[in-house]
Amino acid sequence: MRKDLVFGMAGSGGDGIVSAGDSLLQAASAEGYHGVMTKSFGSQIRGGESSCRVRISTDHVLNPGGNLDVAVALNWEDFLKFGAELPVAGTTVVIYEAATGVPENQIPLVGVTPLQVIAVPIAAMAKEHAGTERAKNTVVLGLIAGWFGIGGEAVMKGISKKLAKKSMELVEANQKAFDAGVTFAKEHPLKADMTVVPSASKGKVKLLTDGNDMCAAAAIFAGCQFFGGYPITPSTEIMQFFTNHVWKYGGAVLQAEDEIAGIGSAVGASFAGKKAMTATSGPGLSLKSEMMGLASIAELPLVIVDVQRGGPSTGLPTKTEQSDLFAAAFSAHGDVIRPVLAPTSVADTFRTTVEAFNIAEYYQTPVIILSDQEIASRKETLDPIDTSQFKILNRLQPSGADLQDYKRFKQTESHISPISHPGMQGGTYLASGIEHVESGAPTNSGSVHQRMNDKRIKKLDPLKERKDLFEITGNPDAPLALVAWGSVAGVCREALQMAQAEGLDVKLMVPYLLYPVAEQTYTDFFASVQKGLVVEQSHLAQTFKVLRMHLDLPKGLQSLARSGANPFLPGEIVAALHHLLSELQRSHEGKLQPQE
Amino acid sequence: MSATCEFQAKDYKSDLKPIWCPGCGDYSVVQGIYRALAAIGRPPHEVAFISGIGCSSRIPGYTTAYGFNTVHGRALPIAQGIKLANPDLLVLAAGGDGDGFSIGGGHIAHLIRRNIDITYIVMDNQIYGLTKGQLSPTSQKGRTTCTSPYGSLENPVNPLLYTLAYGAGFVAQASPTDLAGMAAIIEEAIRYPGFAFVNVQSPCVTYGEEAQQIKGLKAISASLKELGHDPADRLAAMDLAQHYGEKMHLGVFYRNPEPPPTYDALIRERQVQLSQGALPKERILDLFIKK
Numbered sequence: 001m002r003k004d005l006v007f008g009m010a011g012s013g014g015d016g017i018v019s020a021g022d023s024l025l026q027a028a029s030a031e032g033y034h035g036v037m038t039k040s041f042g043s044q045i046r047g048g049e050s051s052c053r054v055r056i057s058t059d060h061v062l063n064p065g066g067n068l069d070v071a072v073a074l075n076w077e078d079f080l081k082f083g084a085e086l087p088v089a090g091t092t093v094v095i096y097e098a099a100t101g102v103p104e105n106q107i108p109l110v111g112v113t114p115l116q117v118i119a120v121p122i123a124a125m126a127k128e129h130a131g132t133e134r135a136k137n138t139v140v141l142g143l144i145a146g147w148f149g150i151g152g153e154a155v156m157k158g159i160s161k162k163l164a165k166k167s168m169e170l171v172e173a174n175q176k177a178f179d180a181g182v183t184f185a186k187e188h189p190l191k192a193d194m195t196v197v198p199s200a201s202k203g204k205v206k207l208l209t210d211g212n213d214m215c216a217a218a219a220i221f222a223g224c225q226f227f228g229g230y231p232i233t234p235s236t237e238i239m240q241f242f243t244n245h246v247w248k249y250g251g252a253v254l255q256a257e258d259e260i261a262g263i264g265s266a267v268g269a270s271f272a273g274k275k276a277m278t279a280t281s282g283p284g285l286s287l288k289s290e291m292m293g294l295a296s297i298a299e300l301p302l303v304i305v306d307v308q309r310g311g312p313s314t315g316l317p318t319k320t321e322q323s324d325l326f327a328a329a330f331s332a333h334g335d336v337i338r339p340v341l342a343p344t345s346v347a348d349t350f351r352t353t354v355e356a357f358n359i360a361e362y363y364q365t366p367v368i369i370l371s372d373q374e375i376a377s378r379k380e381t382l383d384p385i386d387t388s389q390f391k392i393l394n395r396l397q398p399s400g401a402d403l404q405d406y407k408r409f410k411q412t413e414s415h416i417s418p419i420s421h422p423g424m425q426g427g428t429y430l431a432s433g434i435e436h437v438e439s440g441a442p443t444n445s446g447s448v449h450q451r452m453n454d455k456r457i458k459k460l461d462p463l464k465e466r467k468d469l470f471e472i473t474g475n476p477d478a479p480l481a482l483v484a485w486g487s488v489a490g491v492c493r494e495a496l497q498m499a500q501a502e503g504l505d506v507k508l509m510v511p512y513l514l515y516p517v518a519e520q521t522y523t524d525f526f527a528s529v530q531k532g533l534v535v536e537q538s539h540l541a542q543t544f545k546v547l548r549m550h551l552d553l554p555k556g557l558q559s560l561a562r563s564g565a566n567p568f569l570p571g572e573i574v575a576a577l578h579h580l581l582s583e584l585q586r587s588h589e590g591k592l593q594p595q596e
Numbered sequence: 597m598s599a600t601c602e603f604q605a606k607d608y609k610s611d612l613k614p615i616w617c618p619g620c621g622d623y624s625v626v627q628g629i630y631r632a633l634a635a636i637g638r639p640p641h642e643v644a645f646i647s648g649i650g651c652s653s654r655i656p657g658y659t660t661a662y663g664f665n666t667v668h669g670r671a672l673p674i675a676q677g678i679k680l681a682n683p684d685l686l687v688l689a690a691g692g693d694g695d696g697f698s699i700g701g702g703h704i705a706h707l708i709r710r711n712i713d714i715t716y717i718v719m720d721n722q723i724y725g726l727t728k729g730q731l732s733p734t735s736q737k738g739r740t741t742c743t744s745p746y747g748s749l750e751n752p753v754n755p756l757l758y759t760l761a762y763g764a765g766f767v768a769q770a771s772p773t774d775l776a777g778m779a780a781i782i783e784e785a786i787r788y789p790g791f792a793f794v795n796v797q798s799p800c801v802t803y804g805e806e807a808q809q810i811k812g813l814k815a816i817s818a819s820l821k822e823l824g825h826d827p828a829d830r831l832a833a834m835d836l837a838q839h840y841g842e843k844m845h846l847g848v849f850y851r852n853p854e855p856p857p858t859y860d861a862l863i864r865e866r867q868v869q870l871s872q873g874a875l876p877k878e879r880i881l882d883l884f885i886k887k
Contacts, residue, residue: 029886207884217880226681228673245883247866248874252680257706261673264666268677271664272644272685276677294667350881384885387878422644422662422678422685430612430657432665433649441612442657442665 001197003058005148006065008086009140010051011074013044016137021052022379023141025208027154028056029381032202038064038378040085040565041318049078051086056150058199062345063490064378066569068092069194070148072140074122075100076108084566088112093190095143097122116191125180135177142181149195207382211346211375215305216241218353219277222392224303225251226276228265230258230284233317234373235307238279259287263304267291270300271431273421275357279305282324283313285368289331292366296336296456298431299409299419301360301395303353308372308486310564320373321564322486325542328368329515335453337460339363340515341469342370344489346380351390352512355469358393363459364419370514372537374487395419403427407438409452415459464518472525474500474507479584480577481525481532481557482508485543488535488568495573504577514543517550531556531580535573539563556584603637605630612657621798621810622651622719624772626658629688629717631779633661636786638686645688646675648695651726652719652798655690669700676712683713683860686786690717694724697753698733708762708791713858715785715792718755721800722808729803736841739805756837756849759793760830765852766792767833769845772799773814777846784848789855797844813844820847827851 007024011017018039025037035056042048055065067089073079073096079086088094088109096107098119107117120143126135138159145151156178163170209217216238219227227242229235242253251274256262259280266276280288285306295302308324310316328340339359343352352369360367398406398418403426410417417438420427429440435449436442443449463469471489474481474496484492489510496508509525511518526532534544534557541561547553560568560576608630616622633643643661647653649668656663666674675689696704696718707714723741724730730743733753740747759767766788770778778796785792799809806812825832825847833849875882 026886205885207881208886209884213884217883221877221880223877226677228677245874245880247863247870249877250867250871252863252867254676254680256673257702260670261676261703261706264670264673265677265680267666268646268664268674268679269681270677271662271674272678272681274681276681290667291670298664381886382884385881387881420662423642423682425639425641428641428660428662430610430663430665432657432663433667434665442654 001193001195002069003197005056005069005150005194005196006067007054007070007072007144008051008068009072010049010079010082010086012078013041013047013050015050015074016134017074018050018052020137020140021054023155023158024054024144024151025379025381026158027151029206029208030154031150032199032204033057033150033196033381034059034061035381036061036064036378038374040082042081043318049081051082053086056196058197061380062493063487063570064374066571070095070144073097074136076102080108087569088114091115093194094118095120099123118188120184125184126177129180130173130177132173135174138174138177139181142178143185145178146182146185147190147194205384207384208379209346210237210377210379211343211349211371212237212307212377213241214346214349215353215369215371218350219303219357220246220249220251221387222354222357223275223394224277224357225249225274226266226269227253227278228256228269228276229262229278229280230256232259232281232284234309234376235279235281235305237376238305259284260291263288263291266302267295267300270295270302271298271421273423275301275361277303277305279307281307281309282311282315282327285324285327286331290333292338293333293336294433295366296332296338297433297435299364299417299456300366300431301364302366303356303360303369304366305369305371307376308370316565318373319565320487320537322372322488322537323539323542323564324370325514325538325546328370329546335457337457337516338366338368339460339463339513340368340370341512342485342514343375343512344486344510346375346378347382347385349375350385354390354392355512358391359463361395362393362416364395364416365460370486372486398427408440409436409438409455411438411451411455415455460516463513464516464520466513466518467521469511469513470518470521471510471512472507475505476507477528478505478507479528479530480504480506480580481529482506482535482573483532483543484508484535485511485514488537491568491570492535492573494570495577498570499574499577502574504581506577515546517546519551522547522551526554526557529554529557531584533558533560533573533576533580535560535568537562537564537566537568556580603634603639605634608633608640608659608661610658610660614658615654616651617802619801620651621721621772621796622655624775624778625652625717625719625796625798626655628770628775628778628782629655629659632783632786635783636686642684643686643688644675644678645690646671646678647689648691648700649726650692650695650724652690652692653695669695669698670703671695672700672703672707672714672716675714676707676710679712679714679860680863683864687714688717688786689714690719693718693720693722693734693755694732697755697758701733701753704759705762708759708764710859711765711790711856713790713860715782715794717782717794717796719796719798720755721798721804722752723800723803725800725803752841754837754840755795756840757834760834760837760850764793764850765790765855766848767850768793768848769795769797771797771813771817771844771846773810773817774846781848788851790852790858816842817844817846820845820849828853
């Protein structure tokens with residue numbers, strides 16, 4: 001029996017493979033399992049290849065998993081297009097459509113001998129039992145229920161609920177397709193028992209959502225009352241959530257005419273005193289960068305979400321990458337620091353988003369949330385979040401005394417000045433993109449510019465002291481280390497557990513605050529480190545380079561970096577750590593020899 | 597909205613001294629705005645005045661309203677965010693012809709079709725003054741400037757026809773040649789419930805052509821009222837607007853006699869409707885509960 005199973009399924013758009021994944025995850029969640037589902041598509045909207053990975057576990061799931069335990073191919077052409085996104089290994093059970101005509105001993109996976117390969121006449125079973133090949137995905141769900149013990153009643157309950165709106169005949173047809181799948185599985189038992197042990201948390205309330213919806217919900221919780229944006233994959237669902245819900249909280253959302261107007265309207269709303277947000281992906285971030293400069297100099301709170309995808313330009317618009325760090329940290333004119341935060345999962349997208357609003361409002365600055373396609377569109381089961389544990393910060397309002405002789409950009413000890421907004425009597429001022437004196441009046445003075453730059457940059461210094469924006473796990477004195485952020489952090493968390501189980505002395509740093517770089521926190525972390533890896537999905541190794549720019553890294557710290565849509569597997573990171581350890585041991589031996 | 601009380605033009609004038617060239621048409625525009633705001637009587641702190649970049653975009657700083665001198669071409673996107681975030685505010689936007697019809701030329705069409713209650717004043721001088729005399733989107737074809745030394749090969753944008761064609765509910769033209777008339781037009785534009793556009797022929801004394809100075813403008817000016825134009829007649833307005841550049845028609849080209857509801861008002865209605873029985877925001881994550 002198993003505690004953790006990773007399914008990977010691929011087919012053509014229209015095969016319903018992603019909705020099968022959805023049903024599986026929902027059913028597993030109803031049965032008390034933890035789970036994560038990621039989707040991956042070609043960039044066609046219809047008819048292209050589509051796939052999903054569903055990981056089901058009795059314990060919290062840290063990432064979508066490494067090699068597949070179960071691979072489902074409705075056709076081989078589509079399955080193979082996903083390459084490393086659906087890795088098959090010697091431990092994988094491969095289930096595929098018999099109508100492909102491929103013999104079980106000749107499946108087109110080079111260099112691997114799967115645990116077991118089973119051709120199933122999926123389409124024919126769907127046709128025979130449900131009267132239509134469209135029920136293929138339901139047959140697959142039946143197979144999964146039969147072989148792996150997941151889903152069962154809960155799957156059909158979910159499907160019935162969905163289909164009952166259409167017709168009862170459809171429900172019956174799907175029940176037959178499902179049962180046929182279960183029967184086939186029972187009649188063809190697997191060589192190894194791969195059923196999942198029942199979950200202990202059955203019946204407990206769980207949340208099930210993706211990173212984009214979580215981000216938008218967290219923003220509304222944090223008090224966001226305005227969203228301005230423009231549709232761009234893979235961030236659009238954030239705007240969609242706002243269009244459904246923000247009105248209920250007295251807020252507004254604008255699908256603007258372009259990316260610039262999207263952020264522009266959010267800058268305007270913030271000037272008007274409301275918490276505001278925009279969301280985009282890499283190309284949109286480029287278009288928004290002038291407005292981010294304006295928000296910085298006018299000291300206006302604003303949250304900008306960049307759901308990263310493969311770039312540059314349209315790049316890989318439906319796949320994940322971590323290659324916008326340079327853009328987020330540095331795509332600014334002038335000397336400016338914009339805080340950049342990154343969530344690592346759907347669950348902590350809540351916390352990260354609330355934190356982004358708190359930082360934006362408290363420090364009166366634009367803040368970027370660097371999410372990525374994987375977190376944004378993956379579905380996760382989560383334990384309920386106690387929102388009363390989260391503190392909400394608001395911008396500093398001027399006091400009556402401040403308004404007697406109001407100076408919008410008044411120098412203070414914290415470098416933070418009380419901020420008024422239109423409608424507030426006594427608080428009128430000129431906000432501007434031009435350099436200004438304390439009152440807001442324009443100036444060309446070099447000395448004022450120096451002082452104001454100092455104010456705008458120094459007010460953010462306390463952020464670097466925030467230890468709670470870093471997660472450090474493992475032995476604090478370990479000689480081996482991993483650094484990872486965003487969706488890659490989840491892979492490294494699992495790698496850390498595996499490495500520790502194998503006796504490696506290793507620790508992991510996951511920064512939620514990427515910029516400004518908290519030099520001291522990293523320096524302290526690296527103090528014990530002799531060898532380590534900065535793991536990231538960026539061909540240029542942007543994180544490694546940003547760190548190197550800001551601090552002296554240990555000589556043994558290396559970069560493990562590659563382009564997006566080539567996911568890291570926990571196992572390969574553990575192997576890399578073993579390699580580092582052996583290097584370390586060799587170098588110690590080398591050093592010791594002359595003394596002997 | 598607070599009760600209106602008596603305000604005078606000087607109550608809207610700030611302490612900042614304008615840095616425009618002596619004789620610049622924009623001095624008259626700011627005077628016209630002071631007068632219009634005083635006639636309307638909203639206190640300065642309930643007015644948000646947004647501009648882009650250019651000589652004319654300095655204008656919010658010369659008023660006592662909440663001003664925002666933003667980035668080139670983006671007065672309107674920012675102004676719309678302000679109005680949607682707080683529809684109670686009186687929102688004015690202003691800028692030059694380059695700001696409104698070149699770098700930011702894509703925005704005006706969308707504000708018009710949304711019908712957000714903002715008044716947009718363009719100080720149209722057919723030249724880039726702040727950057728010292730380059731070709732602008734409203735420069736006449738054939739004009740020589742420092743970026744068109746052999747004469748411009750481009751036809752100018754017609755701001756009046758442009759805004760009329762997109763369906764603006766209020767389109768007017770004013771000029772410093774008639775300050776009282778300009779103040780009255782700006783006042784009417786602000787009072788119009790919906791997006792209102794005022795093109796002001798505001799001469800550039802430093803880089804403008806002779807024909808576009810006050811004297812030249814006076815020579816080609818004609819009052820729409822005196823011509824007997826009916827501002828409810830959109831097609832007649834478009835016909836007259838075709839003469840932009842040859843004639844300077846002053847007054848209201850078009851005023852929708854039956855103004856449709858504004859976007860900001862519709863948003864309000866939606867907020868009221870949908871807030872009934874909504875989950876408190878502390879419980880918004882309940883939306884994700886799967887049983």
